Amino acid sequence: MKLKELISRARTCRRFKGDHRLSSETLADLVDHARLSASARNHQVLRFITIADRDTCEAMNALVVMGGSLTPEQRATATQHPGGFIVIAGPEKMDDFALMDVGIAAQSINLAACEAGLACCMIGAVKRNEAAALLELPKELQVKLVLALGEPDEVRHLVERRSDGSLTYYRDENDEHCVPKISLEEAIIIRK
Numbered sequence: 695m696k697l698k699e700l701i702s703r704a705r706t707c708r709r710f711k712g713d714h715r716l717s718s719e720t721l722a723d724l725v726d727h728a729r730l731s732a733s734a735r736n737h738q739v740l741r742f743i744t745i746a747d748r749d750t751c752e753a754m755n756a757l758v759v760m761g762g763s764l765t766p767e768q769r770a771t772a773t774q775h776p777g778g779f780i781v782i783a784g785p786e787k788m789d790d791f792a793l794m795d796v797g798i799a800a801q802s803i804n805l806a807a808c809e810a811g812l813a814c815c816m817i818g819a820v821k822r823n824e825a826a827a828l829l830e831l832p833k834e835l836q837v838k839l840v841l842a843l844g845e846p847d848e849v850r851h852l853v854e855r856r857s858d859g860s861l862t863y864y865r866d867e868n869d870e871h872c873v874p875k876i877s878l879e880e881a882i883i884i885r886k
């Protein structure tokens with residue numbers, strides 16, 4: 695698959711096949727894609743926690759919000775929880791460049807998951823302190839971003855910006871998840 699197609703397919707997923715569990719090995723392989731990615735000053739300050747254990751997954755799932763813009767009926771049911779999580783952790787103080795590592799790592803994992811037929815939801819809306827306690831995170835590290843992973847149980851696709859200008863994701867009449875993206879003409883503001 696061409697990279698652009700992979701990027702286009704790698705849409706955020708919030709409803710998973712809950713009975714499809716991800717192994718520690720699968721999660722570790724996804725982390726390996728982040729490990730090999732670019733890093734500001736190559737300092738590589740990020741560390742990763744993989745969660746394959748079902749009980750810990752359920753506990754983590756209770757600490758995150760997926761699909762804040764969706765109605766409760768449009769969010770995951772009890773049988774659609776993620777099959778695993780990866781938590782990206784880093785030092786409390788990270789400058790702008792170091793924080794960029796978080797996004798780069800997350801997208802590497804997202805793309806690797808998509809390539810493997812899985813899907814991902816990057817989650818900033820997490821109860822960080824409670825998650826750190828659950829994971830017994832070393833005190834010098836903080837939760838930066840949580841990635842929910844699993845086999846997708848919803849159709850997601852890209853659409854153009856809505857006629858009212860909104861870029862908020864939504865479900866269409868077929869309960870398919872639609873993600874508006876700006877056009878290339880809007881994205882590139884100067885061509886010299």
Ligand SMILES: Cc1cc2nc3c(=O)[nH]c(=O)nc-3n(C[C@H](O)[C@H](O)[C@H](O)COP(=O)(O)O)c2cc1C
Pocket residue numbers: 704705706707708759760761762815816817818819820863873
């Ligand atoms: C840094 C970051 C934090 C995010 N946090 C959340 C979140 O807390 N909950 C959620 O459901 N989605 C979250 N998302 C997913 C975005 O909502 C999603 O990327 C956006 O709707 C565009 O969809 P796409 O990823 O399919 O392009 C986050 C994405 C990023 C990059």
